[in-house]
Amino acid sequence: MNYTELADLLFPGVSGTPEDLERRYPPRALPEGARVTRMAPSPTGFMHLGNLFGAMVDERLAHQSGGVFFLRIEDTDQKREVAGGVETILKVFDDYALPFDEGATLTGDAGDYGPYRQRQRAGVYHICARWLVQQGRAYPCFLTEAELADMRETQAEQKLNFGCYGSFAIYRDSTLDEIRRRLADGQPYVIRYRSEGSILNRIKVADLVRGTLDLPENNQDVVLLKADGIPTYHFAHVVDDHFMRTNVVVRGEEWLPTLPMHVQLFAAMGWKVPKYLHTAHLMKQDGGGKRKLSKRKDPELALDFYGEKGYPVAAVKEYLMSLLNSNYEDWRAANSTLPLEDFAFSPKKMSVSGALFDMDKLDDVSRGVIARLDAAGVQAQLLPWAEKHDADFAALLKRDATFTLGMLAIGRGGKKPRKDITVWGEAKAYFSFFFDETFAPDYTLPQCVPADKAREMLVVFRDLYNPTDDSTVWFNKVKEMAKTFGYADDMKAYKQNPENWPGSVADVSCVLRLAIAGRLQSPDLYEVMRVMGPEMVRARLQRMIDSI
């Protein structure tokens, strides 16, 4: 077989060589130890937690080492491509503040190693595929889909491994004449790699989290170029990550079984194998067992889910980082104000087994993130969320900025900030009583305070209420009032002998809280009233007086 002739036959318009490409994409001038990583999603219009999970590893690895983090669009499968898919990807990078240094952008490409969309790199793949054919390491295969299905069936019956290998690779040794005839006949074909490996041989591959892997050699004649001339993932990965000079490939553990094939392809091309880092999957509890988070069954897999609920971006990243490196939580506890980027991320600390996604934990992290914000910080996140998801609420928030800021400031700052809100989506219900439009009181009184007595208390309070009182003076007045109504003003005494009074100052406070907030639970009443101002407070008191 004259392989050069075969190569010319298969790639008539292709002329370059891998050496040309080496010159076009020279090794990057980077300091020793700098890591070049990439995120390589398919533009399916769906970005999920796993994408983010991996991207955070990529980004940290690159930027922590003074390297490069780039974005490559893997659009080799037209069937799955969705209009606007690239925009969705870029938006996630933007939303989650994961800055990439080069790669695909909305307007084109940025960087010297492009194009960064695989379909635009056909020329590069063809040069490499042609070279492999010339070397006798790749060949055209005319197996049809039906034949492949039959083959699989036969293999299942005979309990053999699936795939195109050994005697099943019937076009491996076709003659040039036969190939010429089929081409002339217009028969569709793919380019397959001609594997000389055996599953009886073992290979060793280093993985940054898993250590040295001991795997069987690949014996499959894998497809390099599909019938439409576009590469499969496998070939694109090898070619692109070589010429884009990626030195750490971060990807999910679903790629472990094909790793030997990739190593084999690198070797066939005469290229250095990059370092690999295979991440464990995020799992979900399902009935008895656990399973990989699924796009169809689990809405929480989609990143949109978090945006809609109103999880702060920082909370989702914090949570993922705590799964990535379990010492992150301790670090965060000791460094509550530092940016996540100051944490020393280490691949060695990553877990090799899949973690169950824990919404309770995320909630806790999110509460903590929100609690650490000051009022302006809350406003800066809450308002955009509301504008996007709840226009009515946004309008209320914007009506009086000073009022809103005052409201948001209650219980913030200090050593022990309140953790009332988990996600922005809860904010409206939580703050509802601050706005007459959303104020929906439930005037159900505590048992020990009959309605007529409550009304009297409110009237008394309305008259003694002085907005200039400080909190101590104010609460002393409340206690005083409790006493005049025969209720205990000393909680300790009351708790020891509750039978001596009809109720306590706590019950009296409940009545006031009901009037002001319309419910039994609220942040510090004095603070709430201070923010509301005397006019609003009096109106609230009156409203309850008139209603019960």
Next chain:
RNA sequence: GGCCCAAUGGUCAAGAGGUUAAGACACCACCCUUUCACGGUGGAAUCCCGGGUUCGAUUCCCGGUUGGGUCACCA
């Protein structure tokens, strides 16, 4: 079915050949407190099974079990 990866409380997990086997979430109780939230104290709860190596194994080795992944002209 073949191949690959994994296994410490309910969840995330630290950990070392000899430990009272960290910590966090969730849960329970109590304390603080005019409510709620926060905070504090305490509690319950874990080394998958069987062999081997060893004075000693949850830790190392081998089997098994269980879970997960993968076997496409998808990525």
